[in-house]
Amino acid sequence: MKTERLIPTKENIKTAGEMLRNGKIVAFPTETVYGLGANALDEKAVHAVYDAKGRPGDNPMIVHISDTSQIRHLVSDTPQNALILIAAFWPGPLTLVFNRSEIVPDVTTGGLDTVAVRMPSNETARALIKAAGRPIAAPSANISGRPSPTTAEDVLEDMDGRIDAVIMGEACTHGIESTVVDVTGKVPMILRPGAITKSMIENVLNSVISYDPTLLRGKDGDGNFRPKSPGMKYRHYAPKAKVRIISGPEAKSLSMINELRREAKQRGVKTAILNYGDDSRRAAKDFFSDLRACDRDDIEIIYVYANAADDLGFSVMNRMLKSAGYDITVVEQ
Ligand code: TXA
Ligand code: MG
Numbered sequence: 426m427k428t429e430r431l432i433p434t435k436e437n438i439k440t441a442g443e444m445l446r447n448g449k450i451v452a453f454p455t456e457t458v459y460g461l462g463a464n465a466l467d468e469k470a471v472h473a474v475y476d477a478k479g480r481p482g483d484n485p486m487i488v489h490i491s492d493t494s495q496i497r498h499l500v501s502d503t504p505q506n507a508l509i510l511i512a513a514f515w516p517g518p519l520t521l522v523f524n525r526s527e528i529v530p531d532v533t534t535g536g537l538d539t540v541a542v543r544m545p546s547n548e549t550a551r552a553l554i555k556a557a558g559r560p561i562a563a564p565s566a567n568i569s570g571r572p573s574p575t576t577a578e579d580v581l582e583d584m585d586g587r588i589d590a591v592i593m594g595e596a597c598t599h600g601i602e603s604t605v606v607d608v609t610g611k612v613p614m615i616l617r618p619g620a621i622t623k624s625m626i627e628n629v630l631n632s633v634i635s636y637d638p639t640l641l642r643g644k645d646g647d648g649n650f651r652p653k654s655p656g657m658k659y660r661h662y663a664p665k666a667k668v669r670i671i672s673g674p675e676a677k678s679l680s681m682i683n684e685l686r687r688e689a690k691q692r693g694v695k696t697a698i699l700n701y702g703d704d705s706r707r708a709a710k711d712f713f714s715d716l717r718a719c720d721r722d723d724i725e726i727i728y729v730y731a732n733a734a735d736d737l738g739f740s741v742m743n744r745m746l747k748s749a750g751y752d753i754t755v756v757e758q
Contacts, residue, residue, distance in 0.1 A: 442556025454594030460563030485535035622736030673756030
């Protein structure tokens with residue numbers, strides 16, 4: 426298959442919209458990460474996305490819309506909390522999980538009774554969804570298990586020859602995927618942390634919400650992650666290199682990293698260090714693309730230093746832990 430590179434002109438957006446209507450799969454920029462889009466109501470097209478990614482079929486997709494009016498076709502009810510969150514954060518990096526309507530096929534929701542919906546703030550993304558005239562199912566546009574793509578070049582690295590087209594848009598501003606919030610229960614629950622944080626949501630709802638308990642696994646009371654965190658069966662966001670996270674006071678942590686690097690070098694192992702300090706914005710924006718850059722340099726071990734204590738830092742640490750298979754060392758004060 427030849428993958429068309431489309432610069433985001435009006436003409437090309439129209440062409441890409443037609444492609445989506447005709448069952449083709451097209452990657453496009455969003456403010457979070459690049460998505461791989463298909464008509465969410467077309468089972469065959471959604472299957473093609475799973476195939477291109479090599480993604481397990483029980484992992485549900487987020488349905489992207491360009492206008493809030495599209496939502497009522499996709500869901501069976503819109504809880505009051507959802508309306509408040511939509512008014513506050515859409516368009517933007519927030520995905521809401523609703524009870525689904527009949528028209529959403531099983532393949533899109535992974536067989537669940539719920540559907541995840543999001544309206545991206547990226548103008549190109551919304552123009553494309555509008556041009557398609559259909560809700561667009563879009564997982565991150567990477568091979569399953571690899572770091573999410575934050576540039577069109579990252580998408581091509583994984584997907585060239587596997588998908589119909591890529592919109593060659595700008596680099597993503599946030600760099601980690603949207604916050605996913607289940608609004609079907611009495612108390613909304615964050616299933617995946619992102620740029621829209623727990624405290625931002627609590628502020629607009631004027632009430633306390635919860636985290637999916639599995640997000641807190643490996644995290645102790647004072648906000649540090651312990652190395653004894655249970656291992657995960659497989660890695661997500663994984664580069665070819667082994668990833669090791671070091672967290673704690675800066676000077677001590679960096680000297681530990683330098684010591685580890687010296688030892689690795691003596692064994693002829695090629696290493697790199699990603700140092701984000703306490704800058705959670707930069708960590709979010711750069712982490713996935715830095716992992717990909719390390720792969721291109723044939724790095725074998727990546728040491729990550731991150732020490733942000735804010736909410737966004739928590740969201741980025743969620744990605745870091747998965748990419749490291751929960752290999753983290755917390756340096757004591
Ligand atoms: O920022 C994003 O959300 C990006 C861009 C492209 O919009 N998309 C994205 O999609 O990250 P994906 O497929 O890589 O991740 C979707 C996440 C998965 O963790 C999936 O399990 C969850 O959303 N999800 C989707 N539908 C769900 C549902 N009905 N209930 C619970 N979780 C759901
Ligand atoms: Mg993904």
